[in-house]
Amino acid sequence: MDAKTFDIDEVQNIFKNVEQKPGSKKPDPIILAKKVVRKFGGLTAVDVDHLEIQRGSITALIGPNGAGKSTFFNLLTSFDQADDGKWFFNKEDITKISPNKLAQKGLVRTFQLTKALSRLSVLDNARLGAKNQIGESLFAALFKPLWIKRELEVTKQAEDTLAQFNLLEKKSDFAGSLSGGQRKLLEMARALMLKPEMIMLDEPMAGVNPALKQSLLGHIKNIRKKGTTVLFVEHDMDMVHDISDWVIVMAQGKIIAEGPPSLVMKNSDVIDAYLGSHHKTFLTEDGKSLATDET
Amino acid sequence: MDIVFVLEQALTQSIGIQAIIYCLAAAGLNIQFGYTGLLNFGQVAFMIVGGYSIAATVLSFGGSFWTALVVGIISSLILSLILGLPTLRLRADYLAIVTIATSEILRLVVRSVALREWFGGVNGLNGKFAAQFYALNPYQSGIGIGPINFSQNDSWVVTVGWILVAIVILITFLLTRSPWGRILKGIREDEEAIRSLGKSVYWYKMQALMLGGVMGTLAGFIFAIASQSVQPDSYVPDVTFFAYTILLLGGAARVFGPVVGSIIFWFLLVFIGQTLDQTISAGYIPFLTSTQVGPIRFIFVGIGLMCLIIFRPQGIFGDRKELALDGR
Numbered sequence: 099m100d101a102k103t104f105d106i107d108e109v110q111n112i113f114k115n116v117e118q119k120p121g122s123k124k125p126d127p128i129i130l131a132k133k134v135v136r137k138f139g140g141l142t143a144v145d146v147d148h149l150e151i152q153r154g155s156i157t158a159l160i161g162p163n164g165a166g167k168s169t170f171f172n173l174l175t176s177f178d179q180a181d182d183g184k185w186f187f188n189k190e191d192i193t194k195i196s197p198n199k200l201a202q203k204g205l206v207r208t209f210q211l212t213k214a215l216s217r218l219s220v221l222d223n224a225r226l227g228a229k230n231q232i233g234e235s236l237f238a239a240l241f242k243p244l245w246i247k248r249e250l251e252v253t254k255q256a257e258d259t260l261a262q263f264n265l266l267e268k269k270s271d272f273a274g275s276l277s278g279g280q281r282k283l284l285e286m287a288r289a290l291m292l293k294p295e296m297i298m299l300d301e302p303m304a305g306v307n308p309a310l311k312q313s314l315l316g317h318i319k320n321i322r323k324k325g326t327t328v329l330f331v332e333h334d335m336d337m338v339h340d341i342s343d344w345v346i347v348m349a350q351g352k353i354i355a356e357g358p359p360s361l362v363m364k365n366s367d368v369i370d371a372y373l374g375s376h377h378k379t380f381l382t383e384d385g386k387s388l389a390t391d392e393t
Numbered sequence: 394m395d396i397v398f399v400l401e402q403a404l405t406q407s408i409g410i411q412a413i414i415y416c417l418a419a420a421g422l423n424i425q426f427g428y429t430g431l432l433n434f435g436q437v438a439f440m441i442v443g444g445y446s447i448a449a450t451v452l453s454f455g456g457s458f459w460t461a462l463v464v465g466i467i468s469s470l471i472l473s474l475i476l477g478l479p480t481l482r483l484r485a486d487y488l489a490i491v492t493i494a495t496s497e498i499l500r501l502v503v504r505s506v507a508l509r510e511w512f513g514g515v516n517g518l519n520g521k522f523a524a525q526f527y528a529l530n531p532y533q534s535g536i537g538i539g540p541i542n543f544s545q546n547d548s549w550v551v552t553v554g555w556i557l558v559a560i561v562i563l564i565t566f567l568l569t570r571s572p573w574g575r576i577l578k579g580i581r582e583d584e585e586a587i588r589s590l591g592k593s594v595y596w597y598k599m600q601a602l603m604l605g606g607v608m609g610t611l612a613g614f615i616f617a618i619a620s621q622s623v624q625p626d627s628y629v630p631d632v633t634f635f636a637y638t639i640l641l642l643g644g645a646a647r648v649f650g651p652v653v654g655s656i657i658f659w660f661l662l663v664f665i666g667q668t669l670d671q672t673i674s675a676g677y678i679p680f681l682t683s684t685q686v687g688p689i690r691f692i693f694v695g696i697g698l699m700c701l702i703i704f705r706p707q708g709i710f711g712d713r714k715e716l717a718l719d720g721r
Binding site: 175177196197198199200201202206207208209213214215216217218222225226227229231232233234235236238239240241242245249252272274275285288289291292 | 564567568571572573574575576578579581582583585586587588589590591592593594600604714715718
């Protein structure tokens with residue numbers, strides 16, 4: 099994992115020289131995608147010509163419902179298969195890699211519909227995230243002395259991570275008994291147990307109450323501070339405004355705009371995509387009403 | 394009516410050879426279905442592999458009994474691979490379809506005329522193929538504990554059988570408290586989540602299928618050894634479903650579920666059967682004949698199972714709170 103950490107000024111400096119147009123070049127891209135196409139029958143869900151994600155940044159991927167954001171997420175993480183295109187993580191071709199190998203290489207994702215493992219305890223959910231567990235092989239699992247040392251380390255790491263997300267007092271509860279917002283937190287905590295180089299969050303704020311939202315924003319900023327690149331899909335414009343360094347806008351499967359959050363929202367193409375071409379309303383004023391579920 | 398005799402019979406059967414066979418088969422299903430969520434509806438296929446491996450290796454190919462055991466385990470692993478390779482990448486229901494079909498295909502293959510030379514066709518294979526096993530029998534006569542009595546040979550099978558059960562249960566216990574078991578339970582809850590955490594779900598499902606399959610093969614071994622014969626038509630799909638009944642009765646994903654489930658299942662089955670038999674022959678139930686007892690006792694078992702699902706869906710050891718949590 100890249101030990102380098104980032105502060106906000108530094109990242110914003112990086113973006114100073116980046117062109118504000120779709121598919122612009124970044125100085126140090128962690129993700130590079132070329133000509134990614136995914137068709138569902140006659141519908142072209144994703145048609146991304148060129149995309150780069152800057153290392154160490156928080157990048158938001160926004161767009162109206164049905165823009166292909168989640169599909170694009172699934173393609174990048176191999177949970178869906180593309181019809182065409184190539185994409186790279188740390189300059190390595192990950193087009194045909196399996197999702198589990200990709201996670202081991204340091205690109206971890208969460209899901210739009212939270213996947214908490216209901217009938218496992220919160221602690222077990224977190225412990226599942228840890229890498230290099232000896233006890234996960236069938237023969238070593240039979241002999242506790244072989245894996246107990248690593249298990250204690252993993253438990254310590256899990257408890258520390260859960261504590262950061264205010265879930266430690268729930269550690270022996272079943273994950274299925276958590277609220278929707280807490281499940282989002284648990285899923286994020288579990289993903290961070292892998293110590294990823296980059297984390298992709300699919301709608302981290304959906305169904306989270308406003309009080310929890312603030313702490314979640316803090317968590318995401320913290321993740322970046324520790325050197326992890328963040329890419330997230332979100333409908334909540336306040337959140338996009340608040341924490342992202344760079345915003346990529348998708349509509350009808352294509353990237354239509356890129357830029358810093360304050361400017362990209364004023365882009366006429368973006369406003370047209372969201373509200374239709376005759377609308378002149380400023381997007382953030384109306385952001386909440388756009389926050390609908392796309393399931 | 395002789396209630397003492399009925400109870401004696403029921404107690405004997407509840408720890409007898411049938412109980413051991415079904416306990417082993419259910420223990421395999423416990424790993425596959427209880428912990429991993431794999432719907433294997435063809436556990437009896439693994440029993441066919443176990444039974445016929447012993448009988449055919451010894452009687453048709455002239456191998457020793459011990460070679461036959463190795464052949465059985467290896468064949469069982471190969472069967473798991475054949476079942477798992479195409480289906481484990483797909484949704485859970487596909488494995489269910491493929492396994493139930495495979496169990497019937499295997500049964501029809503071993504009973505086919507074309508392969509009669511090796512598998513004996515409809516008559517199966519009969520002969521002293523487990524002689525090397527019985528040669529090790531330390532018992533001079535049958536053993537009896539209170540009202541429970543076994544013949545000399547059965548005593549030896551029951552002893553070895555329960556030792557096997559103990560080993561299988563110990564392995565289940567050791568594995569399910571380990572990080573390996575944690576991954577299986579995670580796969581049962583949501584395999585995509587486990588995949589996103591960097592674990593090879595496919596490989597873990599294959600391991601669970603193999604492990605559970607070997608346990609089913611052990612059940613097939615005991616089945617064949619106890620009667621020194623294999624009959625194709627005793628390996629019908631019903632066997633798998635009785636094993637599921639036992640698993641659910643004891644409680645799925647509970648270490649001791651299969652043991653307790655099997656003991657209770659066989660106690661009740663024999664108790665009901667014997668009671669009916671006695672009351673009919675004493676003339677208390679004039680509209681039934683004793684030949685009808687066989688099917689009727691399963692009607693009672695069915696009613697009992699329905700009551701179980703309605704009033705205690707988690708089984709004997711299960712936790713109702715856990716069941717109430719919706720998986721997805």
